[in-house]
Amino acid sequence: MQNSSFWKGKRVLLTGHSGFKGGWLSLWLAEMQADVYGISLSPDSNPNLFDAANVGSVINSSVFCDICDRDALAQHVKAINPEIVFHLAAQPLVRASYRDPLLTFDTNFMGTAHLLNALRECSELKCAVMITTDKVYKNQEWLWPYRENEALGGHDPYSASKAASEHVISSFRDSFFAEKGVSISSARAGNVIGGGDWSEDRLLPDAVRAWSSGRTLEVRNPNAVRPWQHVVEPLYGYLTLAERSFNDASLAGAYNFGPSHEGADDVRFVADLAASKFGGGKVVFGAAQDALHEAKTLRLDSSKSRIQLGVKPVWSLQESIERTMKWYRKFLDGADARKLCLADIYDFEKRLPLL
Numbered sequence: 414m415q416n417s418s419f420w421k422g423k424r425v426l427l428t429g430h431s432g433f434k435g436g437w438l439s440l441w442l443a444e445m446q447a448d449v450y451g452i453s454l455s456p457d458s459n460p461n462l463f464d465a466a467n468v469g470s471v472i473n474s475s476v477f478c479d480i481c482d483r484d485a486l487a488q489h490v491k492a493i494n495p496e497i498v499f500h501l502a503a504q505p506l507v508r509a510s511y512r513d514p515l516l517t518f519d520t521n522f523m524g525t526a527h528l529l530n531a532l533r534e535c536s537e538l539k540c541a542v543m544i545t546t547d548k549v550y551k552n553q554e555w556l557w558p559y560r561e562n563e564a565l566g567g568h569d570p571y572s573a574s575k576a577a578s579e580h581v582i583s584s585f586r587d588s589f590f591a592e593k594g595v596s597i598s599s600a601r602a603g604n605v606i607g608g609g610d611w612s613e614d615r616l617l618p619d620a621v622r623a624w625s626s627g628r629t630l631e632v633r634n635p636n637a638v639r640p641w642q643h644v645v646e647p648l649y650g651y652l653t654l655a656e657r658s659f660n661d662a663s664l665a666g667a668y669n670f671g672p673s674h675e676g677a678d679d680v681r682f683v684a685d686l687a688a689s690k691f692g693g694g695k696v697v698f699g700a701a702q703d704a705l706h707e708a709k710t711l712r713l714d715s716s717k718s719r720i721q722l723g724v725k726p727v728w729s730l731q732e733s734i735e736r737t738m739k740w741y742r743k744f745l746d747g748a749d750a751r752k753l754c755l756a757d758i759y760d761f762e763k764r765l766p767l768l
Contacts, residue, residue: 416656417444417445417446419656419659420442420445420446420447420652420656421445421446421447422446422447422448423447423448423496423497424447424448424450424493424494424495424496424497424537425442425447425448425449425450425495425496425497425498425499426450426451426452426490426493426495426497426498426499427439427442427449427450427451427452427472427498427499427501428451428452428453428480428498428499428500428501428502428528429453429500429501429502429503429544430449430451430452430453430463430468430472430475430501431451431453431454431455431456431461431463431468431475431477432453432456432462432463432501432502432505433462433605433607433609433610433611433612433644434501434544434605434644434647434648435451435453435463435501435502436461436462436463436466436468436609436754437462437607437609437644437645437648437754437758438499438501438648438651438652439451439468439471439472440466440468440471440751440754440755440758441645441648441652441758442472442652443471443472444755444758448473449471449472449473449474450472450473450474450476450493450495451468451469451472451474451475451476452476452478452480452486452489452490452502453475453476453477453478453502454477454478454479454502455477458611458612458613459611460611461611462609462610462611462750462754465609465744465750465751466609466749466750466751466754467751468751471751474493476489480502480520480524480525480527480528481519481520481523481524481527483527483530483531486527486528486531487527487530487531487534490528490531490532490534490535491531491534491535493535494535494536494537494538495532495535495537495538496537496538496539496659497538497539497540497541497542497655497659498528498532498538498540498541498542499541499542499544499651499655500525500528500541500542500543500544501544502520502524502528503520503521503524503544503575504516504517504520504521504571504574505546505571505612506571506612506613506614506615507548507569507571507572507614507707508613508614508705509571509613509614510569510570510571510574511569511570511705514570517570517571517574518570518573518574518577520574521571521574521575521577521578522574522577522578522581525543525578525581525582526578526581526585529541529543529581529582529585529589529597530585532590533585533589533590538595539595539596539659539660540595540596540597540598540655540658540659540662540665541595541596541597541598542598542599542600542651542654542655543578543582543597543598543599543600544599544600544602544651545575545576545578545579545582545599545600545601546571546572546575546601546602547559547601547602547603547604547640547669547671547711547713548567548571548572548575548708548711549565549566549567549572549575549576549579549601550563550564550565550566550576550711551563551564551565551566551567551576552566552568552572552708552710552711554708554709554710555710556710556712557712557714558640558671558674558677558712558713558714559669559711559712559713559714560669560714560716560717561601561666561667561668561669561717565579565580568708569705569707578599579599579667582597582599583599583667585597586665590662590665591662591665594662595662596658596659596661596662596664596665597665598654598658598664598665598666598667598668599666599667599668600647600650600651600654600667600668600670601667601668601669601670601713602642602647602650602669602670602671603639603640603641603642603647603670603671603672603676603677603711603713604639604640604641604642605642605643605644605646605647606641606642606643606644606683606733606734606737607643607644607645607733607736607737607740607757608736608737608739608740608741608744608750608753608754608757609740609744609750609753609754610644616632616680616683616684616687617683617687617734617737617738617741620684620687620688620691620694620696621691621738621741621745623694624688624691624693624694624695625741625745629695629696629697630684630688630694630695630696630697631697632680632681632684632696632697632698632699633699633707634680634699634707634709635679635680635681635684635698635699636679636680636681636709637679637680637707637708637709637710638677638678638679638709638710638711638712639677639678639679639680639711640671640672640676640677640711640712640713641672641676641677641678641683641730641733641734642670642671642672642676642726642728642730642733643728643732643733643736643737643757643761645728645757645758645761646670646672646726646727646728646733646761647670649724649727649761649765650668650670650718650722650724651670653722653723653724654668654718654722654724657722664721664722668715668717668718668721668722669713669714669715669717669718670713670715670718670724671712671713671714671715671726672713672715672726672730673726674712675729675730676726676729676730676733677711677712677713678730681698683730683734684696684698686731686734686735687734687737687738690734690735690737690738690739691738691741691742692742727761727764727765728761728764736757740753740754740757
C-alpha cells in the first residue's frame with residue numbers, strides 16, 4: 414500500500430488542485446495526513462470535483478492564483494516553502510489550444526518556468542514532480558509505444574507547449590537544482606479517465622453530459638488509439654516518484670506512466686463500453702468532423718517507471734471504464750463525491766503488491 418507514514422506531516426505544494434486530477438490527488442494526500450497547500454485557478458466548470466468533493470475543507474490552504482502572475486506566484490510559493498511539489502496547473506485541452514494558443518503557451522510553458530524559478534528560493538525543497546503529458550512526443554503515427562528518450566514535439570499548440578515545458582524542466586534541473594541535490598522530474602501520463610471530470614471535449618465527460626440528459630453522444634474520431642488509464646494509476650506513479658526521489662536526486666528525470674499494451678484501445682471501444690456500463694446511451698461515430706488535427710495513434714512505453722520505481726498498472730481498461738461510469742451514476746443519484754473518490758482509492762490500494 415502507499416506509504417502513509419512517509420507522507421504524514423510532509424509539506425506539499427500542489428498546483429492545479431482545483432482541477433480533476435488535482436482534486437483526486439488532494440484527497441489522497443489529505444487522507445495520508447500530508448500538509449497540502451493548493452495554488453490554482455478557481456474551478457472552470459459546474460459541476461466540478463473541487464466543489465462537489467469539498468476539497469478545500471480537507472487541505473491546509475487553498476489559494477486561487479494564476480501561475481502566469483509571476484510575482485504573486487513567487488510570494489505564495491515562498492510563504493509555503495514546500496518540501497515536495499506536484500505541478501498539475503495547466504491549460505489541459507488540445508482543442509482549446511487551437512482557440513487560444515497564446516494562453517496555452519503562457520500557462521503551460523511560462524507558467525512552468527515561473528514556478529520553477531520561484532522554487533529556487535525554497536530552502537526545504539527536496540523534490541518536484543512536474544506533470545506534462547503523453548502528447549509531448551513528436552508523433553510519428555507509428556504502432557509501437559514512445560519511450561522517454563524519443564524526440565519531443567507537437568503539432569497542436571497544447572502538445573507543443575507541453576513539449577516546450579519539458580525543455581524548461583530539464584534546463585532548470587541541470588542549471589539550478591542538481592547541484593543542490595533536489596530532484597526535479599517530469600511525468601508523462603496517458604489519457605486519464607475517472608469520476609469527477611467535467612472538462613469540455615473529453616470523451617467520457619461529454620458522454621455523461623449527453624446520456625444523463627437523454628442526448629446522443631457525437632464522437633469525432635472513433636478510430637483514434639489512446640493509452641487509457643484510471644486517474645488513480647498515474648497519481649500513484651506521481652506519489653511513488655516523489656517518495657522515491659525525496660532522498661535520491663539520482664532518480665530525477667522524465668517518466669512515462671501509462672497502461673499495459675492492452676490498455677491502449679480506440680475511442681469506439683471505450684465509448685461503446687462506457688455506454689453499456691452507464692446503463693444505456695446512444696453514440697454516433699464520426700458525426701462531428703472538423704479540420705483540427707489530432708493524432709491517430711498514441712501509445713506509451715512505461716518500462717522505466719516499472720523498472721526504476723516498481724509502478725505497474727493495476728486495473729484493466731474494462732475495469733477502469735466500469736468504475737468511472739459507476740462513479741458518475743452514483744453521483745447523479747446523490748452519492749457524496751469525496752466518498753466515491755476515496756472508495757476507489759482504497760480499492761486501488763488493496764490491489765497493490767505488498768512491498
